[in-house]
Amino acid sequence: MHEQSMKKRLFRFFGAFSLISVVTVAAAACIVSYRHVMEMAVTTSEQIVEKTADEVDNLLEDMISMSRIISRSAGVQSVMRTEYPQYKAQFSDRFELDAYLSELNQYNSSIFAMYFFADNGMAAKSQYYSFINEKAMDNPYCQKALQSEHTIWLPPEQGSQFAVTTGETLLTTVTPVKELGSGEYRGIVVVELEAAKVSSFLNTRVSESGFLYIQDTYGRPIIGPADMTAAQLSERVRQNASYSWKDAIFHDLRIEQPVLQTGWKLVCTVPGRELAQNVLLIIKIVSLVSIGVMGIALLLAYRVAAYIVCPITKLDEKMRLVEQGDLNVHAVPERDDEIGALTNRFNMMLNTIHILMEHEVENQKKLRLTELKALQAQIKPHFLYNTLDSIIWMVRSGDKDGAVRMVMALTQFLKIGLSRGREVITLREELAHAGNYLIIQNIRYKGKFTHEIHLKEEIASCLIPKLVLQPLIENAIYHGMKPKRGSCHLKIWVRPMEKNIVIDVIDNGVGMTEEASAALNNTLRHGSGPRAESYGVVNVNERIRILFGEPYGVTFESRQGEGSCFRITLPMRWEEETE
Template identity: 35%
Template sequence: MASQQIQSNTITSINDTIAQTKDLINDKLTIFVVELIALENNSQWLSIMRGSDNPERDLDPQDYIFIDKSLEAYFDRYSMLDSVLFYYNQGRISWYKRDSRNSNAHITLENYAEKLDSSRLSIIKWLNIHDEKELNAPKVVSAYKMFGKDRYNTKGMLLFNIKSKFFSDILNNAKISTNGYLTIVSNDGMMRFKNVEKRYEIKEELLQNELMQTEESAGQLIMTSNQDENMLVFYDTLPINKWKIAAVLPEREVLERVNSIKYVMMIVMLLVIIAAVFLSNVIANIITKPLINLTRKVNRIEEGNLDIPFKTSVSNEIGVLSRGIQDMMHRIRDLLKEVENEQEKKRAAELAVLQSQIKPHFLYNTLYSIRQLYEMGDTKEAGEMVTALSQFFRISINKGSEIITIAQEIEHIKNYLYIQHLRYREDFIYEIDIDPDISECHIVKLTLQPLVENAIYHGIKQHRGQGLIAIRGYADGRDIIMMVEDNGVGMSEEDLASMNQSLKSSDPGNDMIGFGTHNVNKRLQLNYGLSYGLTYHANTGGGVTVTVKIRS
């Protein structure tokens, strides 16, 4: 049973590696699909293409400047890009950019049209790793979209060539086994960057046919290498283009790994048993007698005698217990003298507990994003994210005063939004408008971050199109009003009324109120009074505004 469990865990680990790699590659490739689709929705691109359809009209200089800047922008945004081509109307517009150099490309559109999987030109075509001979771009993966009536009447195309190094870095970074590797397979080829022993080689055509003919999107195959070694193939499917990503490894290495883990576990268990028996005998002799004496003294304490002396000079566990009990008795005596301050201390303790419960749980995803940026070579952006993260936690984990200035709170939320914006890119934008007159006023620490987090995850992420988060603040008489607005999916009037009623009554049991929202509202009411805290409103154009009301 133990061996089966270890083998199951090994297989699960491999599948997790495939899933994580698949998600990373799919997210990166989706960017180029978005760019290809976006071109047809860009009015200036459409105007340039329509202008080239007129044989009596030449393109204006500003048109060439626009094309050059637009193509150059792709390289600024995507480091994995090898080259890009915009070709239209039999070469009247031919702009090929590679290694920061522009040139005119002479290509045959029919060669690209023949490779399309559908007569509809709205479908994005992907080409597995190959040499783009017409453009002198070796070892690239291509994605292109053609323009025209259909595949037999094409007028042009936009083509992206992606560096093979982007894929090799990702696939080689995954640790499968000594002779195991990750590969990406499609109908037009496969890419693999790791060399293995010859006895574990599988014919590429055979592996390609097996994976592309299977009807399952994910699963496991057992194949035979060229030298009759059993090979395990675990695979999944990239949603963006239906390519298969597979982990191929010798069955022999999986069994060897299971056996080695099993032997290590047996040795460790044996050592633990021996150590436990030895230590139990030693501890029994050392502790038994002092424990009896300690028990007698505890019984006297139970009778109400708080002046019993203890020998606290002993450095073993009994000494630690004795010092702890003696400290406890001193503390009890002190607490009896401080009964008049009980209510204030209870309030302060409750505030401290609520404050400590706020933990930025997005830390793991941020660190994972930083790791991926370093692995992709985006060290500048990774460094900026590390700086923002350190500044974010400088306030979050500060054990000093729980009351900070609004300026510090805004600095904290700017770091949080910067990190989230780096992760989600164009999914949302944000703006902050705080009256300078309230910057030095005070607010309970970590008030805005949970509210902005809710706006992102429960509003913006569920909303199609680019989201907007706005943070505003101003003085209202003797009070200060701060608002967190979003244009997300919003909430019904019934849900908003239920939330506001629960916040007003401080009811933590309402499922509509998340832990963070209840936490913030409770801390504000403990500090400022029950007439202060949070209120939710629906926006006219969609989304939700949460209002924070505090004393100035």
């Protein structure tokens, strides 16, 4: 009787406790579920918006890229510098520009059409549509772009602002073109894109009744899904109130993301009633499941708690030892159920950790080599296109001797740069490579600078990583000597110093301020700070440190108005030692 009474009292106690627990857990679960569902809806919608925005941005970025390519092309720059006394004088250049624009249009078939207009009356197009007005520089959009000196975006309109098309709805960019010789904006590049291509990305299904659209800077919808007309889009946007999901449950979910640099926004909207239905359904399910689980837990807890907790406690003790760093722990499984399986997996996990740690050591070695190759791959003679272009102009202008000298220098430059796949070359080869680079640049800049190279013959056969001098010389030319008026001089001084090799690249260019010099040295020492203008120098420094360690690398000194000096410090290694 006493035992039964105790059971009754325990039952009443656990009954009351169970009732309170069920109500509390159910309420908490409903609140958590509500927030989770809403957050999941927001997260899913944000992912859709982000993906769609990337696709739209890529499409619009193609328009910007085409504008930049056209603006910087030699043909466009040449046309803007040319004065045409008569309209007929434009025919040859106009034909070449039409062919050039047409070739670009075929390369990027997503673009509808491209046009170029200049203040000297030149007008070119990529398609065979007739111009509305060849003097499009007077167009108000063109005037606005020239005044702002930035690309402007025109919202979709039926038909083109610049040519007689077949009625397509077109999205347009108007970009001013600077004539690089005078620095004046003397032309306009127009790129048109069918709005339907953007609409195709907006067809992504957000929910049963949610949709995506793009609005302009005034909040007006301008592009919607392909299966929705402009009138239907405006009506749907008008019907949906713009509230955040954190407000009342029947308010709409609205997510916005800027579209490139257009000032427009990609908007995702989901009706609040649809969200509310999902939330209420999940709340009902969570409530029922919580009641069932709590009832079962109360029924089984008294009998199985000790049976379950005891082996878990032992396993927890083992885990604590592992947490303290003892990986030689081994747990003995006492049962053949889930707890026993968990114990076995614990042992397997420790074994796996041992294996992974061994693999990690090996992977770090491989990663070090991979980083070296990746950094070296970034340092390439990217001036090749400019060099070839200079050769073409020298041939056209009749300077065959200069073209031959540049071709021979370029051949030797590339030959040494490839070096039959070797990662290290002799100092003599590296300096020959640098000398050829200086010859090419001196021809390109019409003898703006002179140079000298000093190398002690006793260290000429020392081995160094290839392509460590070119980025430093390039930096000295472009940021030191090129901005300076008058002729300049560059000196490369190679000498032994104890067991090291020291290479100085010295120029008498414009130099740098103390703040800029300190910032560059901080970047070289710690890998932090501005890297844009010193990207090649930083890469050389990182390559040397990966190969030889912290004591070696690149240092920098500069005085404004007097010049700069890059110093490379390398260990002295001989060809005989390497073999």
